Amino acid sequence: MNIVVCIKQVPDTKGGVKFNPDGTLDRASMLAIMNPDDKAGLEAALRIKDETGAKVTVLTMGLPKADDMLREALAMxxxxxxxxxxxxxxxxDTWATSSTVAAAVKKLDYDLIITGRQAIDGDTAQVGPQIAEHLALPVISYAEDIKVEGNSVIVKRQYEDRYHEVKAQMPCLITALSELNEPRYMTPGGIFDAYDKEVTVWGRDDLTDLDDANIGLAGSPTKIAKASDKVRKGAGEKVTLDPKESVEYIMNKLKEKHVI
Incomplete structure (x- = not known):
């Protein structure tokens, strides 16, 4: 069984964000981490590997510094x-990204593709399902539990205030929630082994099944008119009151702001 896990290096937004003049994130200037939903998806794949002996391949599209994140995945x-x-x-944008990633996935052997639900730098939840569309695969989103049964997967997926249990034949694509599991830590031996392994690097010219009209900024139908970091307007206010007084205080504040 071959599992491809699509992961993304995202900015650690705890330190603030910066933007380029064209409205895109200035990723090169910020600390980077593995996207949390993607990390849960990787852990799910590794647990399937532990049970079935599956081969797990991680794939990312990004800057050269994403090599560090891939080494982390190898160490896991x-x-x-x-x-x-x-x-x-x-x-x-999501369309151009999914077009490119799908073209890369086509070069690999896969039975199951796992992506994160969404990336914390965009929160669109579009790329995973779009990859499935490009590859003409069924997709199961918002997975909180994944089990392999023969040539099928059984997935418990979140849906509003309830759950669905869905069964699909492979090949298929699953998008994972960070609540799916607690990702494992890298081991010292795994870290040493990770830096002995070769990371395969592909450029645009290696992806023959890709139209230039669907890549990069020029091939992105989504255009950003303006982007800015969140500005804090005040330090906030802390009060200590009994429950009844607290309700009255909050109601008065909301009325002052014309919220109610």
Missing amino acids: GADEAVLVTDRRLGGA
């Missing part, structure tokens, strides 16, 4: 890693 237990990087792919 992934078998192979692929980095898709090329200046011509920069500034991509």
